[in-house]
Amino acid sequence: MQYLHCAEDNFFSDNRFFMRRTSIDVLHPVWAAIDCSAIRHNFHLIRSHVEKSVKIMAVIKADAYGHGATPVARLLAREGADAFGVARLCEAQQLRKDGILQPILIFGYTPPGNASILAADDIIQTVHSLEYAKALHCAAQAAGCRIRIHIKIDTGMGRLGFLAKGNGGKVLLAEVLQLLASCNTLLIEGIFTHFASSDAAVLDNAHRQLKLFKATLDDSGLISLPDGLCVHAANSAATMVMPEAHFDMVRPGIVLYGLHPSTEMKTSAFDLRPAMSIKARIASVKHVPKGFSVSYGHSYVTTKETVIAAIPIGYADGYPRLLSSRGSMLVHGIRANVIGRVCMDQVMLDVGHIPDVHESDEVVILGQQGENEITADELGQATDTINYEVVSRILARVPREYVE
Numbered sequence: 001m002q003y004l005h006c007a008e009d010n011f012f013s014d015n016r017f018f019m020r021r022t023s024i025d026v027l028h029p030v031w032a033a034i035d036c037s038a039i040r041h042n043f044h045l046i047r048s049h050v051e052k053s054v055k056i057m058a059v060i061k062a063d064a065y066g067h068g069a070t071p072v073a074r075l076l077a078r079e080g081a082d083a084f085g086v087a088r089l090c091e092a093q094q095l096r097k098d099g100i101l102q103p104i105l106i107f108g109y110t111p112p113g114n115a116s117i118l119a120a121d122d123i124i125q126t127v128h129s130l131e132y133a134k135a136l137h138c139a140a141q142a143a144g145c146r147i148r149i150h151i152k153i154d155t156g157m158g159r160l161g162f163l164a165k166g167n168g169g170k171v172l173l174a175e176v177l178q179l180l181a182s183c184n185t186l187l188i189e190g191i192f193t194h195f196a197s198s199d200a201a202v203l204d205n206a207h208r209q210l211k212l213f214k215a216t217l218d219d220s221g222l223i224s225l226p227d228g229l230c231v232h233a234a235n236s237a238a239t240m241v242m243p244e245a246h247f248d249m250v251r252p253g254i255v256l257y258g259l260h261p262s263t264e265m266k267t268s269a270f271d272l273r274p275a276m277s278i279k280a281r282i283a284s285v286k287h288v289p290k291g292f293s294v295s296y297g298h299s300y301v302t303t304k305e306t307v308i309a310a311i312p313i314g315y316a317d318g319y320p321r322l323l324s325s326r327g328s329m330l331v332h333g334i335r336a337n338v339i340g341r342v343c344m345d346q347v348m349l350d351v352g353h354i355p356d357v358h359e360s361d362e363v364v365i366l367g368q369q370g371e372n373e374i375t376a377d378e379l380g381q382a383t384d385t386i387n388y389e390v391v392s393r394i395l396a397r398v399p400r401e402y403v404e
């Protein structure tokens with residue numbers, strides 16, 4: 001394995017990266033290996049799937065779903081990502097600080113009082129209501145700045161956005177545009193919506209949303225849409241299976257990291273490659289007798305003589321306590337069960353059936369080892385959640401190592 005860190009041009013020479021991974025020489029007890037070539041591969045699957053004229057806004061919110069926002073942004077900028085999408089102002093600010101020059105859109109709510117920061121960092125803000133538009137306009141006017149915005153239409157997600165006609169709303173886009181046009185501080189550059197179920201087996205609801213979105217665009221009536229307005233709607237799932245929803249730009253997130261948007265979509269023809277593996281080194285190996293109790297609460301007691309290994313990952317790394325006596329990891333390519341409660345920083349495995357286990361041997365918590373694999377989907381199912389949460393809940397103290 002070669003560390004990208006050694007690449008010709010100090011690709012990762014930003015402070016944030018080194019805060020996470022102090023030095024190439026440090027051996028970490030637990031780490032997340034991020035496969036850069038997998039992310040590149042996934043990006044190009046999308047790139048070749050959508051029309052050339054369609055832009056790609058790579059969604060890198062939540063620290064690129066746990067994969068590291070700045071390294072992923074740099075990598076994807078080189079591959080030709082046209083823009084980046086984040087959820088919060090602090091995420092956008094970090095990217096600017098780290099030298100990312102592409103357009104950045106904040107999908108979420110930014111308190112209007114931050115108008116001057118948005119302008120200074122040239123960040124695009126989503127405007128989801130008239131009240132918000134007015135507040136942002138006032139703040140921008142007071143600060144003497146102009147803000148680039150995208151208008152969000154709620155066609156059925158029920159989250160942020162002007163309610164589309166047909167989704168309980170009555171505001172015509174024409175009225176919104178007219179009002180915004182009178183606010184000379186807000187530059188309308190885009191308009192978008194978000195699907196609630198484009199990853200479902202049946203796409204009826206997604207098509208209903210698409211229809212409402214198109215009707216909303218048509219409702220601009222006599223007011224022509226601003227020149228060069230960027231229209232977008234598609235998340236990963238819609239990018240994959242709803243070409244009619246691509247418009248001017250797509251916003252893939254989860255697929256970039258090699259994960260399917262839902263189990264229903266795993267049958268898709270996309271050859272995605274998961275980018276994240278989580279690995280640790282065994283901290284301790286102990287031969288114990290029958291009747292030996294393991295971890296907090298003595299909830300687990302061995303039923304026979306066996307060998308237990310302590311693994312340096314716990315719930316404060318993002319390994320859920322729900323996996324107490326339920327999870328499993330790979331040791332020498334063989335599954336070993338989690339026994340007893342998951343602690344804050346450690347967890348124990350029964351490795352009695354695996355020959356020759358030693359301290360410092362590599363354990364795979366997520367990913368492949370030998371013939372076996374633990375997928376984010378599996379970990380999600382085991383903890384009643386989705387692969388999105390599995391990768392994005394890995395906490396910052398788990399260093400990310402970028403490998404080719």
Ligand SMILES: *Cc1c(COP(=O)(O)O)cnc(C)c1O
Nearest residue numbers: 059107194235236251252253254
């Ligand atoms: C998170 C998000 C996306 C990306 O969704 P995926 O399912 O990960 O592709 C796109 N658009 C918006 C508005 C989002 O919040």
